[in-house]
Amino acid sequence: MEILELITEAIGTLTRNKMRTSLAILGIVIGIGSVISLISLGQSSQKSIENQIQSLGANLLTVIPSGQNSGAVRGAQGGGTTLTLTDAEALMNDTSITSIQSASPEYSKRAQVTAGKNNTNTQIVGVYPQYATIRKIALTTGTFITDRDVSALSKVAVLGATTATDLFPTETNPIGQSVRVNGQVLRVVGVASPKGGTGFNNPDDAIYVPLSTAQKQLFGVDYLSTIAVEATDANKMTQAQNDIGYFLLARHKLRDPSQADFVIFSQNDILNTATQVTGTFTTLLGGIAAISLVVGGIGIMNIMLVTVTERTREIGLRKALGATKSIITLQFLIEAILLTIIGGVVGILLGITVSYFLSRSMQLPFAISISSIVLAMSVSGGIGILFGWYPAKKAAGLQPIDALRYE
Amino acid sequence: MIQINHVSKIYTIGSLTTTALSDISFEVKKGEFVAIMGPSGSGKSTLMHILGALDLPTSGDYILDKEKVSTLTDNELARIRNTKIGFVFQSFNLLPRTSALKNVMLPMMYAGVSPEIRKEKAQKYLTMVGLADRMNHLSNQLSGGQQQRVAIARALSMDPSILLADEPTGNIATNQAEEIMAIFQKLNDDGHTVVMITHEPDIATHAKRVIYIRDGKITQDKRNKHQVRVAIKN
Numbered sequence: 001m002e003i004l005e006l007i008t009e010a011i012g013t014l015t016r017n018k019m020r021t022s023l024a025i026l027g028i029v030i031g032i033g034s035v036i037s038l039i040s041l042g043q044s045s046q047k048s049i050e051n052q053i054q055s056l057g058a059n060l061l062t063v064i065p066s067g068q069n070s071g072a073v074r075g076a077q078g079g080g081t082t083l084t085l086t087d088a089e090a091l092m093n094d095t096s097i098t099s100i101q102s103a104s105p106e107y108s109k110r111a112q113v114t115a116g117k118n119n120t121n122t123q124i125v126g127v128y129p130q131y132a133t134i135r136k137i138a139l140t141t142g143t144f145i146t147d148r149d150v151s152a153l154s155k156v157a158v159l160g161a162t163t164a165t166d167l168f169p170t171e172t173n174p175i176g177q178s179v180r181v182n183g184q185v186l187r188v189v190g191v192a193s194p195k196g197g198t199g200f201n202n203p204d205d206a207i208y209v210p211l212s213t214a215q216k217q218l219f220g221v222d223y224l225s226t227i228a229v230e231a232t233d234a235n236k237m238t239q240a241q242n243d244i245g246y247f248l249l250a251r252h253k254l255r256d257p258s259q260a261d262f263v264i265f266s267q268n269d270i271l272n273t274a275t276q277v278t279g280t281f282t283t284l285l286g287g288i289a290a291i292s293l294v295v296g297g298i299g300i301m302n303i304m305l306v307t308v309t310e311r312t313r314e315i316g317l318r319k320a321l322g323a324t325k326s327i328i329t330l331q332f333l334i335e336a337i338l339l340t341i342i343g344g345v346v347g348i349l350l351g352i353t354v355s356y357f358l359s360r361s362m363q364l365p366f367a368i369s370i371s372s373i374v375l376a377m378s379v380s381g382g383i384g385i386l387f388g389w390y391p392a393k394k395a396a397g398l399q400p401i402d403a404l405r406y407e
Numbered sequence: 408m409i410q411i412n413h414v415s416k417i418y419t420i421g422s423l424t425t426t427a428l429s430d431i432s433f434e435v436k437k438g439e440f441v442a443i444m445g446p447s448g449s450g451k452s453t454l455m456h457i458l459g460a461l462d463l464p465t466s467g468d469y470i471l472d473k474e475k476v477s478t479l480t481d482n483e484l485a486r487i488r489n490t491k492i493g494f495v496f497q498s499f500n501l502l503p504r505t506s507a508l509k510n511v512m513l514p515m516m517y518a519g520v521s522p523e524i525r526k527e528k529a530q531k532y533l534t535m536v537g538l539a540d541r542m543n544h545l546s547n548q549l550s551g552g553q554q555q556r557v558a559i560a561r562a563l564s565m566d567p568s569i570l571l572a573d574e575p576t577g578n579i580a581t582n583q584a585e586e587i588m589a590i591f592q593k594l595n596d597d598g599h600t601v602v603m604i605t606h607e608p609d610i611a612t613h614a615k616r617v618i619y620i621r622d623g624k625i626t627q628d629k630r631n632k633h634q635v636r637v638a639i640k641n
Contacts, residue, residue: 002519009516012505012509016503017503017504313500314502317500317502318513318517319485319488320459320461320488320494320500321488321489321494321513321514321517321561322485322488322489322490322514322517322518322565323485323489323517324482324485325481325485326482327517399463400462401461404461404496404500
């Protein structure tokens with residue numbers, strides 16, 4: 001008997017018994033689909049958590065000037081004037097440093113701000129446009145500081161969320177209003193959305209102005225308080241830190257790192273937490289995958305065992321008519337493979353669709369990996385084929401009369 | 408043709424042993440029409456299953472067409488069932504939701520007969536049992552008598568040396584039973600060897616020879632001098 005004919009016979013048996021076939025396929029579809037969507041949901045959550053950590057600035061380095069020594073008195077850290085805009089620009093423009101994505105020169109100082117009858121004491125931050133990207137500032141309304149604002153020394157301001165309500169408690173949209181800082185009048189062009197955070201460096205309690213405006217018009221300084229640097233990757237933090245360090249030492253003509261007139265901070269705490277959370281999630285994902293594979297696998301095993309065992313009488317009949325054990329086993333193997341392929345393809349499509357809509361409704365980023373599809377297909381498919389083939393092999397090994405009498 | 412020499416069959420279930428057949432010997436020659444009779448539990452079904460190579464004896468020899476069936480391997484047994492034996496079951500045992508034609512073609516598929524010849528022969532035998540107009544009906548769309556006729560056509564499809572029928576009329580209406588017996592008589596007239604099990608005396612009267620079994624032993628083996636003849640009505 002030819003293999004092609006056996007395949008035809010297997011297809012014939014499957015199509016003649018539509019109910020049984022569709023139940024078996026359904027079992028495989030659910031088994032494979034649930035594995036894929038569960039793993040995908042886990043990956044989506046992982047991605048979402050990672051994004052949130054990223055938004056905290058896990059790959060952010062801050063360079064501040066170290067304290068100045070005047071005689072024997074050592075000044076406070078950050079109180080120095082050694083960092084300049086040209087340092088930041090040189091750092092940005094040096095193409096030999098591949099570990100950094102971008103750098104943001106910043107000058108900030110607290111000042112009293114008034115708007116009509118309201119006033120508050122807040123942090124005035126002179127920035128470049130890339131500040132918004134690096135520090136993850138989003139706007140609820142208006143626009144952020146632009147390159148034009150910086151080059152034209154525009155008198156414009158973007159208010160932090162808290163500052164906006166402090167200065168304009170009754171206004172829902174303060175765009176176009178004026179605020180007064182150190183005798184200068186600034187026009188409000190944007191309001192940042194709340195980031196959350198407390199303490200001295202609360203990003204919501206701040207006013208962002210063009211760096212040039214802050215340096216020249218408001219405070220009359222020519223140095224920076226901070227250069228914020230974004231590394232290309234959270235894993236390249238150490239490399240970026242070294243690159244920046246040596247670059248600035250060379251620029252400041254300092255040989256010994258112990259003489260450095262700047263300090264580089266990395267978000268090590270955040271990074272450590274991020275690594276731990278990601279690690280926990282990887283473990284969790286493994287657990288989800290294992291459980292869903294077991295659950296899906298048992299479902300598939302059950303449906304295949306039941307449908308094949310139910311056909312023991314048919315196997316007895318086929319043997320009585322002259323089929324050999326190997327022909328019967330092969331036919332059932334082909335049937336199991338066909339069921340698994342059909343169920344597998346539908347299951348993969350279902351899994352992808354379900355996880356897409358699940359992640360959308362839960363507002364998670366959609367993530368699906370080839371490895372989860374391969375895992376689901378190989379394990380669940382393997383189980384389907386095994387339990388479609390094994391009971392048939394067992395039944396085909398019986399004396400025909402015992403198989404025919406099977407209840 | 409068939410030789411049964413000192414065949415015994417003992418079933419062991421746990422510590423309980425049941426003797427279904429004890430030391431039975433007989434012979435069936437080519438062209439005979441034998442009815443095996445006996446009450447239920449007499450062992451006649453067990454004997455039939457051994458004759459059909461569906462089961463193996465505990466001891467003794469079964470020789471079919473000079474081949475010692477009791478010592479064959481699993482694959483050789485499959486060949487014997489396929490080519491030498493045509494088995495007709497009490498409960499028909501057709502593949503469900505499958506056409507009469509496909510059912511009759513099944514043994515020929517296992518034998519590797521080419522699809523054209525398969526179809527040709529299946530049509531021939533279905534016509535012979537009077538189902539020319541029902542070849543494409545599904546098995547579950549046929550009456551009991553019609554299903555049994557499909558089963559007979561299937562048993563004939565490989566031109567077997569021997570036709571075995573296990574209570575062939577047990578599950579069908581009396582008027583259709585006559586038809587089935589007419590077919591067996593016609594096949595026997597054409598030279599087929601037929602062995603049939605029944606517990607109904609009037610069915611047994613259609614055979615040429617009747618063997619009586621009781622408690623696993625042959626109690627009587629006689630010629631039926633007054634064979635009841637029935638002709639196929641069409």
